[in-house]
Amino acid sequence: MCGIAGWVSFDRDLRQEQAILDAMTDTMAARGPDERGTWADEHAALGHRRLAIIDLPGGRQPMSAETPRGKVVTVYSGEAYNFVELREELRARGHRFTTKSDTEVVLRGYLEWGEAVADRLNGMYAFAIWDAAERKLVLIRDRMGVKPLYYYPTPDGVLFGSEPKAILANPLAKHVVGADGLRELFAFVKTPGDAFWQGMREVKTGSVVTVSPAGIREHTYWRLRTQEHTDDQATTVARVRELLEDIVRRQLISDVPRCTLLSGGLDSSAMTAIAAGQLAESGEVVRSFSVDFEGRTDGFVADTIRPDADTPFAHEVARWVRSDHQDIVVDAAHHADPAIRGHVLRARDMPAGNGDIDTSLYLLFREIRRHSTVAISGESADEVFGGYLWFRDPLVQQADMFPWLVRWAEYFGDDTQVLTPAARKALDLEAYLRDNYAGAVAGIERLGGESDFEWRQRKISHLHLTRWVRVLLDRKDRTSMATGLEVRVPFCDHRLVEYVYNTPWSLKTFDGREKSLLRAATADLLPRSVLQRKKAPYPSTQDPTYAQALREEARALLANPGHRVFDLLSYSWLKNCVSEQAPLATLASRAALERALDLALWWDMYSPEVAL
Structure with missing residues (x-):
């Protein structure tokens, strides 16, 4: 796993711009703490920061290949889990390899197949x-x-990078955020291609962007397609298990220490159990890590979306699969530390609005990095298998809106209240979401003969797999890579996603519960308590001292009424919030205050121009 950056200019000599290339590359240091490399030619300059995972001595980048027509150079971030098979196929076609890295396989694959190499890759x-x-x-x-x-x-030409910060380090990139960027920030919809910063674009999932003197061209090589599912229940369950076994086996490949993230829920427990069984074949013991908060397990208070604490279930799974387990306990002082929030905002390049969840993830990943370089996560199983409560909510099923937003305010509060009335009017989020939703569902294919109910559930599933999952994957990637930890997500293997997406809703819920297929496919691997446990999202702190620390930070911000953030942030709202005597003990009641503080800190760090 790594960080990449670069610059293509067809009108200037980039060999004279080494200082700027260095600055762009060095913003990726956290993503690649092990090695640094740059390469520049007249019209192209590439930078790379490496987190060494496969072939530690041989995978240095930028990596190049000489051809009769000229040089081909790559900077690569990620893992191709099928690189061993691809290397053998390329060898059979006459290619010679000098390293054991997947980077060289991708480079040689491009020489053989051009842009179509993307079609052959399995990985992230x-x-x-x-x-x-x-x-x-x-x-x-x-x-x-x-x-x-x-x-x-x-x-x-173009500037590019793994994160916006690499691009923003180039003087050609303007630090401007427009109305659409702010709409994305508060809407939680992750529109394909949008990048928050004005003028910047995100390469769409499953896409190729080509830049030449003729301009910029984009084409999609993969998208989620509707297909008929003909397997019966037993065959479907068996196929899910077969895919999971293959996926985990591939994603355990590493030349550095690896572990699993274990919450005690069905998703992470299934991954940990499969990994434990496969590692046991070679005499290894899987390492597992969980997050907890000081005093949370003993003093846990159930709420509408979290019926129980994670730790007892995580411990039971650890005993069941005999993992080498460790709890990472987050204390309130670190959790509320503005410096920690600053690390998270720097990782995200925007005030993303996930509050204490983001900071605790960062602290969890930072501690795990002391022991492992690679972690396997249960992220995205809810999107794939239909695990969220709202999948089965009649109100959500009938609503013409992004399903996670229908009851969002009930669970998490309305953090748009932090904005000034003028800003809220300019953003007009209601109209933005309505138009965005219409565009999001327009391209979904309906299966012939599909009932109205199955069609509604297909749309809900599709939106989760193309929009909502992107919000969570972005959070996972940024907070983990900010600590130099590679987190792999087996449930995002495209083979599994395609197969389960096209499984009828009646099969996905054949036992009358959420994630029926996953539960049945791993029933022999897990304790009954975990198999029967109700869905619970990532934990949030219930420590009242955390909320009090937020109030104190807000009071300090109010003492500076001339701060530019108040062009966007409502001073009167923040003043009322701080004077409120009711405790800010729940995620819903804290979310807006966390958002306000994130906005102010982000403003201090990036000095943006906001254009509404």
């Missing part, structure tokens, strides 16, 4: 290839968008 990846003979840059991103990749068109 985002990479750039400069083809000197063709005078073109090729940007390729994985099917589910597990790895990020951004670009910024310029008058004579």
Whole structure:
């Protein structure tokens, strides 16, 4: 796993711009703490920061290959889980390899198949290839968008990077956020291609972007398609298990220590159990890690979306599969520390609005990185198998809106209240979401003979797999890579996604519960308590001292009424919030205050121009 950056300019000599290339590359240091490399030619400059996972001595980048027509150079981020098979296929076609890395396989694959190499990859990846003979840059991103990749068109070329910060380090990139960027920030819909910063674009999932003197061209090599599902229940369950076994086996490949993230829920427990069984074949013991908060397990208070604490279930699974387990306990002092929030905002390049969940994830990943370099996560199982409560909510099923937003305010509060009345009017989020939803469902294919109910559930599933999952994957990638930890997501394997997406809703819920297929496919691996446990999202702190720390930070912000953030943030709202005597003990009651503080800190860090 790595960070990449680069610059293509057809009107200037980039060999004279090494200082700017260095600055762009060095913003990716957290993503690649092990090695640094740059390469520059007249019209292309590439930078790379490496987190060494496969072939530690041989995978250095930028990596190049000489051809009769000219040099081809790549900077690559991610993992191709089928690189061993592809290497053998390429060898049979006459290619010779000098390393054991998957990067060289991708490079040689491009030499053999061109941009169509993307069709052959299984994994999470985002990479750039400069083809000197063709005078073109090729940007390729994985099917589910597990790895990020951004670009910024310029008058004579393009800037690109794994994160916006790499692009923003170039003087050609303006630090401007427009209305659409702010709408995305508050809407939680992750519109394909949008990148928050004005003028910047995100390479769409499953897409290739080509930059040449003729301009910028984009085409999609993969999208979620509707197909008929003909397998019966037993065959479907068996196929899910078969896929999971193959996926985990591939994603355990690593030349550095790896572990699993274990919450005690069905998803992470299933991954941990499968990994434990496979590692036991070679005499290894799986390592597992869980997050907890000081005093939370003993003093846990159930709420509408979290019926129980994670830790007892995580411990039971750890005993069941005999993992080497460790709890990472987050204390209130670190959790509320503005410096920690600053690390998270710097990782995200925007005030993303996930509050204490983001900061606790960062602290969890930072501690895990002391022990492991690779972690396997249960992320995205809810999107694939239909695990969220709202999948079965009649109100959601009938609503012409993004399903997670129908009852969002009931669970998480309305954080748009932090905005000034003028800003709220300018953003007009209601109209934006209505139009965005119409565009999102327009391209979904209906299966012939599909009932109205199955069709509604298909649309809900599709929206989760193309929009909502992107919100969560982006959070996971940024917070983990900010600590130099690679987090792999087996449930995002495109083979599994395609298969389960096309399974009828009646099969996905054949036992009358959520995630029936996953539960049945792993029933022999897990304790009954976990198999029967109700869905619970990632935990949030219930420590009242955390809420009090937020209030104190807000009071300090109010003492500076001339702060530019108050052009967007309502001073009167914040003043009322701080004077409110009711405790801010729940996620819903804290969310808006966390959002306000994130906005102010982000403003201090990035000095943006906001154009409404």
